Amino acid sequence: MKKIGFLSFGHWANRQGYQARTASDTLLQSIDLAVAAEELGLDGAYFRVHHFAAQLGSPFPLLSAIGAKTNKIEIGTGVIDMRYENPLYMIEDAGSADLISGGRLQLGISRGSPEQVIDGWRYFGYEPKAGETDADMGRRKALEFLDxxxxVGFAQPNPYPMFPNPPGLLRLEPHSAGLRDRIWWGAASNATAVWAAENAMHLQSSTLKFDESGKPFHVQQAEQxxxxxxxxxxxxxTxxxxxxxxxxxxxLVTDQDRYFFGQDTKxxxxxxxxxSDKRAIFGRSYAAEPDQLIKELAGDEAxxxxxxxxxxxxxxxxxxxxxxxxSSILKHVAPGLGWR
Structure with missing residues (x-):
C-alpha cells in the first residue's frame, strides 16, 4: 500500500489549449483539483514553489484555502526554497495553514535549486553570512525554522505590553502542535538525505538528483x-x-491521452x-497502456x-x-502494483 498524491508545478500562460492562462486560473483550479482529488480518494495535494516565474510562489494562502475546503487530504509543498524565507514569519504562516486544515500540512522545504534570476534571494533581502554559500544559508534557515x-518560548517579553503576556519567554503564534513532525526535506544528494534524517525530517526525493554513480536514476534514488x-x-x-x-x-486509456502523451520523448x-557545473540525472516519464505501465513501474526500485x-x-x-x-492511475494501474 502507498499513499498517492499529486504534485502541481502551478504553471500558467496565455497559450492556445491552456485552461490555466492566468495566476487566478491556476490558484482557483488548484483548489478545485484538491477538492476533486480528495473525492477520488487520493491522499495528498502538493505544490511546487518557484519565485520570479509564472508559477505558484506564495504557498500558504493556497494551502489555507484548500485546508478550509477539504477534510482528509494531506496538503503540502515540494518544495519551499529556504533561501528566500524569513523562518520566523514562515512559522506563523505555516501554523495558521496547519490549524485551518486540522493538522494536515506536510511541508516540504529545501535549500533550493537554480531559479529564474541570478541570486533571486538577494532581492528578498537575504545574504549569506561570511564564509557561507547560498546553500549553507538555506540549511541554516531550515534549522532555525525547525527549532x-x-x-518553546525564546523571546523576552515587554514589561509593559499592549496585551497581557503568559509567564516566561514568548513563542511565535499561532503554534500548531505536531507540525514539527510533518516537515520534509527535498534532497538532491545522498549526503543531504542523510542530513535530513539526522535532523528528523521526512524525505522528498524528486525527479532529479545529482549523478553520483552513473547508475540509472531509479537505482540511485533507491540507494539514496x-x-x-x-x-x-x-x-x-522514535x-x-x-x-x-x-x-x-x-x-493511455483514451485517444486524448495518446494525443497528449503517446509520443513522449522523455x-x-x-x-x-x-x-552550471553539477551533473544531474533526471528521471524518465512513464506513458503507456495500463498493462505495459504496470510492467514498467514494477521495475522502479525507488x-x-x-x-x-x-x-x-x-x-x-x-x-x-x-x-x-x-483517476486512471487509481483505477487501471495502482491495483495491479499493490498500491491500492
Missing amino acids: KLKG IRLYKEAWKKAGH REPRVSVSRSIFA SADQIGYIE IREADTLLLTIPNTLGVDYNVHVL
Missing part, C-alpha cells in the same frame, strides 16, 4: 532512500520516517547540469522503497483532464 517550530533510512535508524528517532518520490505517469533518463508517490500533473490542461489522469 522555533517546536513552540536506503541511506536515509539507515541514518534515521542510527539517529534513534517515530517512523516517510519518503516520497515524484513521477510523471500517464495511463521515456529514458536524461543527463544535464544544474548550477517507488518500491518509498511509502508515498506524488504524480506530477499537467495543471495547464485543466481540472477535468487532470481528474481523469489521476
